[in-house]
Structures are given as C-alpha cells and as structure tokens.
Amino acid sequence: xxxxxxxxxxxxxxxxxxxxxxxxxxxxxxxxxxxxxxxxxxxxxxxxxxxxxxxxxxxxxxxxxxxxxxxxxxxxxxxxxxxxxxxxxxxxxxxxxxxxxxxxxxxxxxxxxxxxxxxxxxxxxxxxxxxxxxxxxxxxxxxxxxxxxxxxxxxxxxxxxxxxxxxxxxxxxxxxxxxxxxxxxxxxxxxxxxxxxxxxxxxxxxxxxxxxxxxxxxxxxxxxxxxxxxxxxxxxxxxxxxxxxxxxxxxxxxxxxxxxxxxxxxxxxxxxxxxxxxxxxxxxxxxxxxxxxxxxxxxxxxxxxxxxxxxxxxxxxxxxxxxxxxxxxxxxxxxxxxxxxxxxxxxxxxxxxxxxxxxxxxx
Numbered sequence: 001x002x003x004x005x006x007x008x009x010x011x012x013x014x015x016x017x018x019x020x021x022x023x024x025x026x027x028x029x030x031x032x033x034x035x036x037x038x039x040x041x042x043x044x045x046x047x048x049x050x051x052x053x054x055x056x057x058x059x060x061x062x063x064x065x066x067x068x069x070x071x072x073x074x075x076x077x078x079x080x081x082x083x084x085x086x087x088x089x090x091x092x093x094x095x096x097x098x099x100x101x102x103x104x105x106x107x108x109x110x111x112x113x114x115x116x117x118x119x120x121x122x123x124x125x126x127x128x129x130x131x132x133x134x135x136x137x138x139x140x141x142x143x144x145x146x147x148x149x150x151x152x153x154x155x156x157x158x159x160x161x162x163x164x165x166x167x168x169x170x171x172x173x174x175x176x177x178x179x180x181x182x183x184x185x186x187x188x189x190x191x192x193x194x195x196x197x198x199x200x201x202x203x204x205x206x207x208x209x210x211x212x213x214x215x216x217x218x219x220x221x222x223x224x225x226x227x228x229x230x231x232x233x234x235x236x237x238x239x240x241x242x243x244x245x246x247x248x249x250x251x252x253x254x255x256x257x258x259x260x261x262x263x264x265x266x267x268x269x270x271x272x273x274x275x276x277x278x279x280x281x282x283x284x285x286x287x288x289x290x291x292x293x294x295x296x297x298x299x300x301x302x303x304x305x306x307x308x309x310x311x312x313x314x315x316x317x318x319x320x321x322x323x324x325x326x327x328x329x330x331x332x333x334x335x336x337x338x339x340x341x342x343x344x345x346x347x348x349x350x351x352x353x354x355x356x357x358x359x360x361x362x363x
Contacts, residue, residue, distance in 0.1 A: 022259060022333055026326030029127045036126075036140040037321050040119035043142070044112045044317035052108050056310065059101045060299070066090040066097075067299040074298075086298065109313075110164065114156035114228065115149070116317060120324030121232035121331070122148045128332060152231050158238035159227045166224065170217030174210035181206040222260035223249045229331035248334040259330055263323040270319040271312050278311030 030037050070090050087094060126140050126148075180186050181202070189205045192198040198206075227245040230236065236244065249256040286304040293299055 022255075022330050023262070023326055026322065026329045029124055029329065030322045030325050033123050033127055033140060036123045036142065036145045037120065037325060038318065039142045040116060040123075040145060041317040041321035044116055044320075045314050047115075048108065048112055048314045048317065052105060052310070052313070055101055055104050055108070056306070059097050060303075063094055063097050064299070066093055067296060067302075070298045071296050106164075110160040111157055112317065113320070114153060114160045116320050117228035117324045117327065118149045118152045118156045118232060119145055120321060121229040121328040122152075124229075124325060124328035124332065125232060152228075152235075155231050155236075155238045155241070156228045159224070159231065159241060162238060162242060163221065163224045163227070167217050167221055170213050170220065174213040174217075177210050177213065178206065218261075218264070219253075219257055222257045223253075225249075225256070225260050225327055226331040226334070229328045232328075233331065233335070245331075248331065252334060256330065256334075259326065263326060267316070267319055267323065271316060274312035274315050275308045278308030281311050282307035 066087075067090075070087050073089065074086070122145060123140060181189050182191055184190065186205055189201045190196065190199065191206070192202060223246050224242050225245065226248060227238070227241040230244045230248070231238070231241040234241070234244065282304045285307050286300050289300040289303050290296070
C-alpha cells in the first residue's frame with residue numbers, strides 16, 4: 001500500500017488511476033474558475049505580444065540596413081551575371097543581432113511561465129479554500145489574483161531560471177554527442193551520406209543516445225514542475241521550493257512524469273495547430289511587407305518564417321494555463337491535501353489553513 005500523510009493517501013505505485021483523477025480535478029477547477037484561469041492567460045498573451053513583439057520589431061529595425069544591402073548585392077550580381085549567395089556579406093551581423101534577441105525572448109518566456117504557474121497555483125488554492133469551508137467558490141477577480149500572486153512572482157521567476165539551468169545540462173550533453181558524431185570524433189561512428197546508409201553504430205550513438213539523454217532531461221524537468229506551487233503554498237525560497245518538489249515527486253515518479261508528459265503532448269499539439277493557423281497571418285503579413293518595402297524579398301522571407309511561430313507563442317498561454325492548474329492540483333495531491341490548503345501570502349487569513357503535517361509512514 002502507499003504511504004499516508006495526515007490520514008490522506010499519497011499517490012503511490014498502486015494508485016493506477018490517480019493521474020486521471022488529478023487531471024479531472026484540474027479540468028473541473030479550470031471550468032469553475034474560467035475567469036481567473038483564462039484571464040491570467042490573456043494577460044500573458046498581451047504581454048507576449050507587446051514585449052516580445054517589441055523585441056522582434058527592434059531586431060528588424062536594427063537589421064534593416066543589412067536587408068537592404070542584401071537586396072542591392074543580389075541586384076548587382078544579377079546585372080553582372082554572377083552567382084549570388086543570400087546574405088553572403090551580412091550573415092555575421094545578422095547572427096549577432098539574433099544572439100542579442102534570443103536571450104531576451106527566452107527571459108520573456110520564463111517570466112510569462114512563472115506568472116502563469118503562480119496565478120494557477122493561487123487559483124487552485126482559492127478553490128480548495130472554499131471547498132474546505134463547504135462554500136461555493138467565490139469569484140476570484142483579476143485584481144485579487146494579481147495581489148495574491150505578486151509576492152510569489154520573483155521567487156517563481158528564480159525557480160524557472162534555476163530549472164532552465166538544470167535542463168541545459170542534458171540538453172547540451174545531447175547536442176555535444178551529435179556534434180562529436182558530426183565531426184567524426186567518435187571511433188567507428190560515421191555520419192550517413194547519400195551513398196553510405198546509416199550504420200547500427202550511428203543509430204545507437206547518433207540517434208538513440210541523444211534521445212535518451214534528452215528524455216532524462218524531461219524527467220528532470222518533471223521533478224521540478226511543482227516548485228512554483230510549493231512556493232505559493234509554503235511561501236518558501238526558490239531553492240527550498242525546488243527541493244520540496246523533488247521530495248514530493250519522489251513518491252510518485254511515474255505518475256508525475258506521466259502527467260507532465262500528457263501536458264507536454266497537449267502543449268505540443270496546440271503549438272503545432274496554432275503554428276499552422278499562423279501561416280495564414282504570415283501570408284498577409286508577407287504581402288504587406290512586400291508592398292511597403294518595394295518587393296524586398298529578403299526581409300519578407302524572414303518575416304514569413306517567424307510569423308507562424310510568433311502567432312503560436314502569443315496564443316500558447318491559453319493552453320498553458322490549464323496545465324498549470326493540473327500541476328497545482330498534483331502538488332496538492334502529493335502533499336497529502338484533504339481539500340484544505342495553506343492560504344498563500346496576500347490572501348485573507350482563514351481557519352481552513354492546513355496544520356503542519358506529521359511524519360509520513362510507509363506500510
């Protein structure tokens with residue numbers, strides 16, 4: 001049997017349907033608290049559009065002269081009947097601009113994820129507080145949600161930064177394996193060509209090994225996935241919340257990984273669909289750019305490539321918000337909650353706050 005905490009079951013290996021109940025509870029809370037859940041997602045989408053769009057627009061402005069020079073170089077090559085390579089003289093400068101833009105966009109993405117996870121953890125705490133009191137869940141306005149989430153945001157952002165740092169280790173390790181194979185630094189492993197098909201050694205080292213390393217990275221992310229919810233519930237530091245998340249998920253590694261994997265699949269499917277819808281926006285954006293730049297296909301081509309991804313990323317918080325609710329519910333389940341929860345800082349005090357938990361007993 002699984003261990004118990006405060007008389008409440010903690011998810012263990014024998015709880016085969018626990019993951020389904022957590023997802024069902026998350027969907028129910030999302031349905032009953034649509035305004036704060038999707039209101040916070042709309043705020044995140046608006047911030048992504050304004051801040052992220054401003055960064056991308058600044059990058060285009062900084063690179064405008066490079067795009068114009070690429071067009072002039074192409075016209076000169078056509079006039080002199082010479083071969084032309086796109087961005088031959090502008091590539092290095094464009095890469096420098098990209099290296100400045102990408103870290104800023106990653107920072108914006110981490111801030112928005114921190115906000116979404118914090119807001120959904122506060123929403124779940126609000127719902128459980130009313131459930132413990134036996135009353136209908138009151139309306140959680142966006143103003144109240146902002147007030148309750150504000151004290152946790154900085155710690156949540158630090159959690160995302162530390163999690164990203166941990167995830168970079170297996171991510172870079174997998175890329176290092178691919179680079180070593182590509183540079184023929186691994187004895188007996190040769191990158192396949194048109195005339196030489198992939199060997200068994202290449203499939204094992206160049207394909208399966210990086211996939212295994214990256215899968216371990218995803219498992220590592222799942223172990224820290226509850227850290228933001230821990231911070232909201234316990235008001236702990238970022239590192240303490242990550243340690244607590246690691247301890248909680250230790251009792252249910254398989255269920256935690258399965259739920260995180262389902263969330264990842266849902267987000268991936270939604271991103272693919274939104275990216276496909278973004279191609280229609282890219283079409284009209286490309287036509288507008290051609291009309292305003294005198295048929296400059298170089299800047300238009302870059303715009304058409306990044307627009308579908310930008311559209312998908314701006315709308316993705318609408319999908320990430322319910323997954324944040326599910327993670328907060330999973331934290332409550334692993335924490336041995338019986339419908340009672342600690343009141344997050346910024347919320348009014350209540351007699352429904354959970355008492356300290358006694359030591360967990362394994363049978």
